[in-house]
Amino acid sequence: xxxxxxxxxxxxxxxxxxxxxxxxxxxxxxxxxxxxxxxxxxxxxxxxxxxxxxxxxxxxxxxxxxxxxxxxxxxxxxxxxxxxxxxxxxxxxxxxxxxxxxxxxxxxxxxxxxxxxxxxxxxxxxxxxxxxxxxxxxxxxxxxxxxxxxxxxxxxxxxxxxxxxxxxxxxxxxxxxxxxxxxxxxxxxxxxxxxxxxxxxxxxxxxxxxxxxxxxxxxxxxxxxxxxxxxxxxxxxxxxxxxxxxxxxxxxxxxxxxxxxxxxxxxxxxxxxxxxxxxxxxxxxxxxxxxxxxxxxxxxxxxxxxxxxxxxxxxxxxxxxxxxxxxxxxxxxxxxxxxxxxxxxxxxxxxxxxxxxxxxxxxxxxxxxxxxxxxxxxxxxxxxxxxxxxxxxxxxxxxxxxxxxxxxxxxxxxxxxxxxxxxxxxxxxxxxxxxxxxxxxxxxxxxxxxxxxxxxxxxxxxxxxxxxxxxxxxxxxxxxxxxxxxxxxxxxxxxxxxxxxxxxxxxxxxxxxxxxxxxxxxxxxxxxxxxxxxxxxxxxxxxxxxxxxxxx
Numbered sequence: 421x422x423x424x425x426x427x428x429x430x431x432x433x434x435x436x437x438x439x440x441x442x443x444x445x446x447x448x449x450x451x452x453x454x455x456x457x458x459x460x461x462x463x464x465x466x467x468x469x470x471x472x473x474x475x476x477x478x479x480x481x482x483x484x485x486x487x488x489x490x491x492x493x494x495x496x497x498x499x500x501x502x503x504x505x506x507x508x509x510x511x512x513x514x515x516x517x518x519x520x521x522x523x524x525x526x527x528x529x530x531x532x533x534x535x536x537x538x539x540x541x542x543x544x545x546x547x548x549x550x551x552x553x554x555x556x557x558x559x560x561x562x563x564x565x566x567x568x569x570x571x572x573x574x575x576x577x578x579x580x581x582x583x584x585x586x587x588x589x590x591x592x593x594x595x596x597x598x599x600x601x602x603x604x605x606x607x608x609x610x611x612x613x614x615x616x617x618x619x620x621x622x623x624x625x626x627x628x629x630x631x632x633x634x635x636x637x638x639x640x641x642x643x644x645x646x647x648x649x650x651x652x653x654x655x656x657x658x659x660x661x662x663x664x665x666x667x668x669x670x671x672x673x674x675x676x677x678x679x680x681x682x683x684x685x686x687x688x689x690x691x692x693x694x695x696x697x698x699x700x701x702x703x704x705x706x707x708x709x710x711x712x713x714x715x716x717x718x719x720x721x722x723x724x725x726x727x728x729x730x731x732x733x734x735x736x737x738x739x740x741x742x743x744x745x746x747x748x749x750x751x752x753x754x755x756x757x758x759x760x761x762x763x764x765x766x767x768x769x770x771x772x773x774x775x776x777x778x779x780x781x782x783x784x785x786x787x788x789x790x791x792x793x794x795x796x797x798x799x800x801x802x803x804x805x806x807x808x809x810x811x812x813x814x815x816x817x818x819x820x821x822x823x824x825x826x827x828x829x830x831x832x833x834x835x836x837x838x839x840x841x842x843x844x845x846x847x848x849x850x851x852x853x854x855x856x857x858x859x860x861x862x863x864x865x866x867x868x869x870x871x872x873x874x875x876x877x878x879x880x881x882x883x884x885x886x887x888x889x890x891x892x893x894x895x896x897x898x899x900x901x902x903x904x905x906x907x908x909x910x911x912x913x914x915x916x917x918x919x920x921x922x923x924x925x926x927x928x929x930x931x932x933x934x935x936x937x938x939x940x941x942x943x944x945x946x947x948x949x950x951x952x953x954x955x956x957x958x959x960x961x962x963x964x965x966x967x968x969x970x971x972x
Contacts, residue, residue, distance in 0.1 A: 430465040458482040502541040558584040612640035626782035652865030662856040673704045760829040
């Protein structure tokens with residue numbers, strides 16, 4: 421018989437051998453093989469075979485090529501301070517300056533700070549943080565609001581930006597889910613979602629909120645109050661005020677917006693009439709800026725005489741029809757009366773709107789401010805004896821004042837126009853009716869667009885039967901329906917009943933153990949878990965339904 425052959429296994433000592441360390445590698449699943457990193461081939465795990473492979477022409481050529489390439493690579497030890505300097509400059513540019521200036525800022529630092537090691541190693545250009553993509557892409561911007569235990573405050577911050585392939589509810593929901601998955605946040609942790617009033621977001625059947633509620637049934641919808649106020653104001657203006665007022669506001673802005681010559685001409689005229697003081701810029705009223713009409717109306721009122729004179733001169737000098745039309749509108753003092761009525765009303769609405777825009781307000785008082793706005797508008801036109809409530813007084817139009825006081829400036833202007841014969845009794849009535857109708861529609865629109873939880877205040881004025889037992893009271897609230905068959909207090913009642921469901925002691929668990937000891941006694945100690953559980957469920961079921969066994 422021949423000498424027995426033994427299978428040689430890979431030895432870890434070979435990896436430390438200078439002859440093999442640079443190219444040898446162990447094969448993880450086969451101890452009888454070795455692997456050459458230079459030649460990318462397997463070899464028997466025997467030292468003579470390794471020596472023979474290292475001497476081959478193929479191996480030497482591959483090893484020399486790798487070493488030559490490695491010698492060309494210069495290893496540069498990164499400077500932490502230089503990286504911090506680059507990051508600081510990038511943040512500064514991102515926050516304050518044009519992106520183009522970053523190309524020259526790095527070179528300027530190198531030139532003016534020659535002794536600084538950080539400045540010498542600066543490599544800062546637009547390619548470092550700016551994309552050259554100019555494609556038209558639609559994005560979904562997501563902000564998040566949460567309580568920070570670290571800062572002990574409510575934090576509102578940017579959360580994510582997701583690309584939208586389609587602008588429908590399903591695509592938006594998928595983008596929200598993707599963004600949440602990025603941070604490993606369960607969608608069931610969402611308490612509420614705040615959106616504008618677009619149908620794709622708040623649609624009852626296929627809106628974003630409706631689709632998200634399939635994953636999170638308790639998700640609360642909060643409609644943007646700022647957007648609601650803007651829509652209510654715009655609707656009231658379009659339905660009640662003369663259409664030429666909107667033309668007057670927009671064309672006054674357009675007249676100056678693209679003509680430096682007209683701007684200079686008006687500047688010289690205004691300074692002449694106001695002892696060298698420069699005018700404030702005429703503001704554009706647009707739908708993309710919330711309540712921009714308020715500042716536009718205020719600027720026109722403050723510069724009424726100067727604008728009137730400017731258009732009087734412009735119609736003669738430029739022979740422009742638009743200037744002639746605008747001059748005729750500025751000559752009509754009834755238009756000024758309309759604006760004088762609008763200014764205080766819009767100012768009150770704007771002040772509340774800015775509170776909801778701010779991040780530095782007491783959220784618990786915002787509802788009071790919104791309620792005060794609706795009440796102040798209501799008391800302007802209703803009888804003094806009528807107790808106006810922003811939620812329950814939906815029929816306030818039956819209690820309107822026959823001749824309400826519509827503001828000091830407005831009443832003074834109306835009196836002035838009546839005294840000089842520019843306004844007769846019929847014209848005054850039409851003027852007042854338009855103003856009253858504007859206020860009425862604005863109140864109705866605000867009431868319709870109040871947040872759902874704001875209507876919880878109805879609970880104070882409704883009559884309830886169950887007032888002695890707290891649980892039965894909230895059950896009655898949960899079963900309440902209004903004239904439309906809806907329950908505006910449903911979410912409030914569910915919140916209260918959920919809170920009441922929280923355990924305040926372990927007494928019920930102790931009772932379970934007591935019942936278990938009574939059922940599984942020493943004489944019945946062989947009772948199995950399944951039977952014991954069934955008996956406990958039967959007893960607790962009878963107790964839960966307040967029934968005896970013979971009543972089933």
